Amino acid sequence: MAVYKQTYKGYEGRRTASWSRFLVLTRYSYARLFQSKFLVLFMAVCLFFPVGCAIFVYLSHNSPVLDVLRLRSGAMPEVDGQFFYVYCMVQGTMAFLLTTLVGPSLIAPDLANGAMSLYLSRPFSRTQYVVGKMTVLLALLSLITWVPAALLYLIQVGCVGWSWAQSHAWLAGSILVGLWVWIVILSLIALALSAWVKWKIAAGALILGVFFGGAGFGAAINAILRTRYGSLIDLTQVIHTIWADLFRHSLVVTDLSVEEAWSTLGVSCALCLWLLAKRVRAFEVVK
Amino acid sequence: MQAIIELAGLKVRFGKQEILKDLTIGLSGRTIGLLGPNGAGKSTLIQTLLGFCPVAAGTATVLGYDIRRQTREVRALVGYMPENDSFIANMSAVSFIRMMGELSGLPADAALERAHEVLFYVGLGEARYRTLGTYSLGMKQMAKLAQALIHGPRLLILDEPTNGLDPSARRRMLRLIRDIRDAGQIHILLCSHLLRDVEETCEEVLILKEGQIVYYSDLVQEHKNNQRFVEIETSGPDRGLAEALVDLGCTCTAQGAGRLKMVVPDHFELRDIFRVAADLDLPLRRLNYRRDTLEDIFLKAMEA
Incomplete structure (x- = not known):
């Protein structure tokens, strides 16, 4: 339809594949998010530690450089489960901070502006909507968590050789599972809270509250009731238990067993999905 | 003539309350007016046709597609302009309409082209790069109409399109609806409280009261006789x-x-x-x- 004609004309052209449409939401969300210079800067800051780790891994296997720096190769810590456990702690915290920055603005504005009926009146399902929004977080968090970790692993393999890769194959699996579990739970909590409160500032505060408030409240329950089950609501302790198990780090002692930690994560995921299913709707029935 | 909307014993319940009670009718007009007092079930009927509300009993088809089993096909053929404010405040009109087009299955370049076209068509051509949050109520209504038209639907569902518009904006909206009707490519289901709007634009009228059909009329025939x-x-x-x-x-x-x-x-x-x-x-x-x-x-x- 030419602009000057100003008459209505239908569309008979090609249509995209239905399965790929969730990526439209992801693309537009990125376009909006990266208008913020602060976010770009924060993403860059999040990569400082992995870059430092990469330098460390390279140096620890490079005797001439160590000699120049007057360091002994035996004095350098080993790249093992403990090394990646520390990596997960640092990058896991950065991932959490990035989630509090990005997560609240994903669903809350759509609900506050009543845009949900526009999305869902199209050949576009609620599942696709949630997957589209979740992909925004998963991809961002991947960039600062398991992707650099996998690169570190590969650098280590490159420096030491395939024998190390064979004896430490479990470590690759632990890196992927440990960090994916963390970014999935972070994304689900951020989306669920963003959908629940509709107001992004409140959603951001709630995400912080779930982790810090949960830790404080859990410790209080443990102290008052003289139990250890208060730690079940402390998600940081839950994930540390899982990481310690995955990275075979025997020095980390938590109040929870591994089974309890996995069960807590499962329940948390189920709760978030239930909340999303309740809130991501085209309309609300007011009782 | 094939019915555009066909209801057969359609019942919708929210909890124990029956909102739509055994609706049975076939509508085939080019423009269908949906009338009724507040709480009559007009919006629920629209939302049911779009697959938002679960059907308790009966069936309904839109353009030959079952709303329960073929929801995706129904939604692909329908353009919906909701009654309430529905937009993303910090997006420009053109990117918002383009995104809606892409979600309906238009490739990115075609969606951008169509977004510009429909915004010119509804009279927002000059304001298309402004963010939606800065639009007046009349402009927001036009933007909502544009997003409903972007993918070239075969049925346009308009829920109170002239709500809150001043007389000139209302006239512009009605002129657009008549223009779309006269283009002959789209059927229109117009839900409004304003009888004058329905009378000016519709060929058929369906009146609901307390979830039941109380009157159906072919206005063209009615005017003749x-x-x-x-x-x-x-x-x-x-x-x-x-x-x-x-x-x-x-x-x-x-x-x-x-x-x-x-x-x-x-x-x-x-x-x-x-x-x-x-x-x-x-x-x-x-x-x-x-x-x-x-x-x-x-x-x-x-x-x-």
Whole structure:
């Protein structure tokens, strides 16, 4: 339809594949998010530690450089489960901070502006909507968590050789599972809270509250009731238990067993999905 | 003619409350008006057709597709303009409309081209790069219409499109609806409280009350066969005027306090009314000759 004609004309052209449409939401969300210079800067800051780790891994296997720096190769810590456990702690915290920055603005504005009926009146399902929004977080968090970790692993393999890769194959699996579990739970909590409160500032505060408030409240329950089950609501302790198990780090002692930690994560995921299913709707029935 | 919307014993419940009660009808007009008082179930019917509300019993088809089993196909063919504010405040109109087009399956470049076109079409061409949050109410309504048109739907569902518009914006909206109707490519389902809007744009009208169909009318046919009416008001009680007019072959309804409404049969001379009144020595205070309007139809349906 030419602009000057100003008459209505239908569309008979090609249509995209239905399965790929969730990526439209992801693309537009990125376009909006990266208008913020602060976010770009924060993403860059999040990569400082992995870059430092990469330098460390390279140096620890490079005797001439160590000699120049007057360091002994035996004095350098080993790249093992403990090394990646520390990596997960640092990058896991950065991932959490990035989630509090990005997560609240994903669903809350759509609900506050009543845009949900526009999305869902199209050949576009609620599942696709949630997957589209979740992909925004998963991809961002991947960039600062398991992707650099996998690169570190590969650098280590490159420096030491395939024998190390064979004896430490479990470590690759632990890196992927440990960090994916963390970014999935972070994304689900951020989306669920963003959908629940509709107001992004409140959603951001709630995400912080779930982790810090949960830790404080859990410790209080443990102290008052003289139990250890208060730690079940402390998600940081839950994930540390899982990481310690995955990275075979025997020095980390938590109040929870591994089974309890996995069960807590499962329940948390189920709760978030239930909340999303309740809130991501085209309309609300007011009782 | 294939029915655009076909309802067969459609029931919708929210909890224990039945919102739509056994609706059965086939609608095939190019523009269908959906009328009813608040809480009649108009918006619920629209949301059910879009697959938002679960169907408790019965079936419904839109353009031949079952709303329960073929929801995706139905949504691909429908453009929906909701009643309430629905947009993303910090997006420009053109990127918002483009995104909606892409979600409907248009490739990115085609969606961008169509977004510009529909925004010009609805009269927002000059304001298309402004963020939606800065739009006036009338402009937001137009933007909502644009997003409903971007993917070239075959059925356009408009929920209160003239809500909150000033007279000139309302006229512009109605002109657009008529223009879309006359282009002949889209069927329109228009839900409105404003009878005048429906009368100006629709060919068929469906009136709902308490979740039930109380009236259905083909307005085009109705206008063709429109019966003439005379409203009579007498000084004091009508003293048998209604009976005398019925004897002359008219259909008469007493509306109380000396007021009558009568359907004038063909070949009836209006002077006969004066003659009968003179015979009864009954002074007439007012005699108003007119045709039935949608408002009359609506009020009659509400009284039923």
